[in-house]
Amino acid sequence: MAASRTERPEPAPARMRPRDVLRVGAAGLRTRPLRAFLSALGVAIGIAATVGVVGVSSSSGAELDRTLSALGTNLLTVSSGRTLLGEEAEMPPDAEAMIERIGPVESASAVGRVDGAQVYRSEEIPEEQTGGISVYAARADLLAAVGATVRSGVWLDGATLRHPAVVLGATAARRLGVGAAGPDVQVVVGGERFTVVGVLDPVPLAAELDAAALVGWPVAEEVLDFDGHPTILYTRCEEARLEAVREVLAATASPEAPNEVEVSRPSDALAAKQAAGRAFTGLLLGVGGVALLVGGVGVANTMVVSVLERRAEIGLRRSLGATRGQIRTQFLAESLLLSALGGAGGVLLGAAATTGYALQAGWPVVVPAWATAGGLAATLAIGALAGLYPAVRAARLSPTEALAAP
Amino acid sequence: MTPPTVSLVDVSRTYPGGVTALAGVSLEIARGELIAIAGPSGSGKSTLLNVIGTLDRPTSGTVRIDGYDVPALSDRGLSALRATTIGFVFQHFHLADRVTALDNVAGGLLYSGLGRAERRRRAAAALERVGLGHRLDHEPHELSGGERQRVAIARAVAGDPPLLLADEPTGALDSVSGAGVMELLHDLNASGTTIVIITHDREIAASLPRRVGMRDGRIVSDSAADPSHPSHPSDLTRSNQPTRPTDPSEPTDPSDPTGSTDSGDSGGRPAAGAVPGSEAA
Numbered sequence: 001m002a003a004s005r006t007e008r009p010e011p012a013p014a015r016m017r018p019r020d021v022l023r024v025g026a027a028g029l030r031t032r033p034l035r036a037f038l039s040a041l042g043v044a045i046g047i048a049a050t051v052g053v054v055g056v057s058s059s060s061g062a063e064l065d066r067t068l069s070a071l072g073t074n075l076l077t078v079s080s081g082r083t084l085l086g087e088e089a090e091m092p093p094d095a096e097a098m099i100e101r102i103g104p105v106e107s108a109s110a111v112g113r114v115d116g117a118q119v120y121r122s123e124e125i126p127e128e129q130t131g132g133i134s135v136y137a138a139r140a141d142l143l144a145a146v147g148a149t150v151r152s153g154v155w156l157d158g159a160t161l162r163h164p165a166v167v168l169g170a171t172a173a174r175r176l177g178v179g180a181a182g183p184d185v186q187v188v189v190g191g192e193r194f195t196v197v198g199v200l201d202p203v204p205l206a207a208e209l210d211a212a213a214l215v216g217w218p219v220a221e222e223v224l225d226f227d228g229h230p231t232i233l234y235t236r237c238e239e240a241r242l243e244a245v246r247e248v249l250a251a252t253a254s255p256e257a258p259n260e261v262e263v264s265r266p267s268d269a270l271a272a273k274q275a276a277g278r279a280f281t282g283l284l285l286g287v288g289g290v291a292l293l294v295g296g297v298g299v300a301n302t303m304v305v306s307v308l309e310r311r312a313e314i315g316l317r318r319s320l321g322a323t324r325g326q327i328r329t330q331f332l333a334e335s336l337l338l339s340a341l342g343g344a345g346g347v348l349l350g351a352a353a354t355t356g357y358a359l360q361a362g363w364p365v366v367v368p369a370w371a372t373a374g375g376l377a378a379t380l381a382i383g384a385l386a387g388l389y390p391a392v393r394a395a396r397l398s399p400t401e402a403l404a405a406p
Numbered sequence: 407m408t409p410p411t412v413s414l415v416d417v418s419r420t421y422p423g424g425v426t427a428l429a430g431v432s433l434e435i436a437r438g439e440l441i442a443i444a445g446p447s448g449s450g451k452s453t454l455l456n457v458i459g460t461l462d463r464p465t466s467g468t469v470r471i472d473g474y475d476v477p478a479l480s481d482r483g484l485s486a487l488r489a490t491t492i493g494f495v496f497q498h499f500h501l502a503d504r505v506t507a508l509d510n511v512a513g514g515l516l517y518s519g520l521g522r523a524e525r526r527r528r529a530a531a532a533l534e535r536v537g538l539g540h541r542l543d544h545e546p547h548e549l550s551g552g553e554r555q556r557v558a559i560a561r562a563v564a565g566d567p568p569l570l571l572a573d574e575p576t577g578a579l580d581s582v583s584g585a586g587v588m589e590l591l592h593d594l595n596a597s598g599t600t601i602v603i604i605t606h607d608r609e610i611a612a613s614l615p616r617r618v619g620m621r622d623g624r625i626v627s628d629s630a631a632d633p634s635h636p637s638h639p640s641d642l643t644r645s646n647q648p649t650r651p652t653d654p655s656e657p658t659d660p661s662d663p664t665g666s667t668d669s670g671d672s673g674g675r676p677a678a679g680a681v682p683g684s685e686a687a
């Protein structure tokens with residue numbers, strides 16, 4: 001007998017290579033492809049929603065940045081408000097000149113509302129159908145000051161400033177049914193026929209011009225009884241000294257009643273709108289997060305069912321020499337793989353949705369890397385969480401119990 | 407002399423419900439033996455095989471497998487022991503659906519530490535060895551029952567374990583397929599593998615060189631310990647074919663007079679010796 005044999009050291013299990021771990025996890029999914037697909041889809045929808053929301057809001061942010069850098073953020077607007085008595089306040093006719101005297105001011109331009117002037121497509125069209133269009137007298141340098149662009153035709157110049165010529169804002173043109181400018185296109189302004197020489201693109205920094213009919217300052221005074229008081233002043237100044245200009249602007253434009261004018265920086269308003277949009281984005285992100293959570297629950301459910309169904313397989317693997325750790329790793333790998341597939345699909349889906357939406361809106365396409373990376377990280381966290389309990393349960397099964405399963 | 411591959415001393419296994427499946431079993435199996443374990447249903451055969459295979463731990467007693475003190479090993483240690491030393495064959499094959507024979511067998515080597523190419527190479531060799539070299543790419547549903555069991559045997563022996571344990575390997579097969587499987591097991595034994603087979607089939611049991619009969623958790627007969635039988639385990643390993651049909655003491659016989667008294671479970675499932683025309687070898 002060999003009973004005297006010395007105790008042998010405990011045998012050590014061989015390590016499984018990472019590629020084999022992946023392969024076993026993938027094999028588990030491949031046996032039930034539809035179920036794997038559906039539970040991956042749950043995760044994919046959640047990730048796609050989140051990535052899409054972040055992508056669309058980032059793209060719109062990039063669009064704003066692009067707009068602002070094209071239009072500049074150094075525009076200050078002075079508009080006349082109301083007097084204490086509720087009447088419309090007036091700025092003095094020389095307000096523009098006064099402002100140009102401020103050191104850091106680079107340029108100033110103005111429009112003045114022509115009170116009482118109405119605009120019609122023709123004499124036969126009743127007033128209500130073309131309402132809401134204001135007539136403004138404009139300076140020649142207005143276009144440069146507000147960064148507006150002409151969609152059709154030309155801007156007012158030296159000659160047309162004195163003639164019955166009008167340039168329509170984008171909204172005004174639509175309301176009047178004017179598609180393009182031309183020598184034959186005429187509208188009725190304050191009872192006189194004006195030729196539409198130009199139509200503007202929407203003006204992001206001076207949205208009030210969109211619904212305006214702009215005529216030359218001189219012709220307004222001569223033909224439309226314009227009083228010559230500016231209503232809105234547009235001021236470009238040195239960006240670095242903008243705050244200083246802003247402080248003196250009201251007093252300069254309206255020395256007698258500085259509190260009756262409002263000074264604003266339109267680029268701030270645009271950014272504020274963006275910030276408001278961001279709050280909404282946060283809400284949508286929350287919805288995406290909930291979708292992701294539901295997807296994670298789907299993965300957990302799939303894994304629990306999978307462990308229940310595959311007890312015999314677990315028993316077989318234990319009889320073949322799998323350690324508890326290797327069984328746990330197998331099911332964790334399966335769960336991670338499942339949600340990673342969903343996550344990758346979701347990121348692609350979300351990026352595609354962002355691209356489609358942004359292109360259609362004419363925005364630059366931005367899918368932030370942090371959103372993609374965050375989505376995938378969330379996916380892996382979900383996979384780990386969802387797989388942990390089933391994996392631990394699978395590993396705890398005793399081999400005989402598992403093998404006894406049908 | 408080499409140590410016995412399997413050495414059980416006074417092994418008991420009591421299930422939580424209070425059922426004593428093994429009640430003081432002592433058994434030594436030498437390297438190279440081919441041994442049948444028979445007995446009525448519920449007599450503890452599968453429990454014994456699970457203990458030998460380290461899938462189950464005894465409640466008390468000593469279990470040494472291939473020189474290792476099994477109760478002293480951790481779960482990891484037992485897993486490693488199973489991966490290198492023990493092959494299992496089950497009544498219902500336990501093959502993976504929709505996976506080719508080759509990959510089923512290669513999967514059996516997953517925990518051996520071998521690379522994939524080497525696993526597949528050895529799997530192909532094992533399938534060749536069981537006569538299925540022409541069925542490598544067949545999935546289980548494309549194979550007959552006997553072929554499936556041979557795939558399962560290939561999986562069990564692909565890593566060349568010194569010990570092969572089979573729980574009713576022919577239980578789900580017709581007699582012809584069963585005979586083929588038994589022939590294969592004889593061949594494997596002839597090339598050195600120690601094999602323990604649980605069977606209900608009298609003829610199969612009778613065809614094996616050593617027979618152990620169980621009842622109520624005890625060993626009630628062992629042809630190796632029977633003085634009337636000219637057997638020493640080391641003799642049997644070399645001469646299993648010639649000695650096969652000689653033993654008249656039938657261990658699967660429920661009316662075995664040496665049986666114990668309690669546990670009216672005996673005789674539950676009749677020994678499946680009635681299968682006609684099973685001609686092993």
Ligand SMILES: Nc1ncnc2c1ncn2[C@@H]1O[C@H](COP(=O)(O)OP(=O)(O)OP(=O)(O)O)[C@@H](O)[C@H]1O
Pocket residue numbers: 421422423425426427445446447448449450451452453454671675
């Ligand atoms: N997990 C378990 N829990 C409780 N009792 C069990 C368990 N497994 C087996 N038993 C009992 O232990 C005894 C021996 O069972 P075992 O499976 O070893 O019998 P067997 O000889 O293999 O029978 P068969 O020929 O029907 O396969 C039986 O009485 C059985 O009911």
Ligand SMILES: [Mg+2]
Pocket residue numbers: 451452453573
């Ligand atoms: Mg049994």
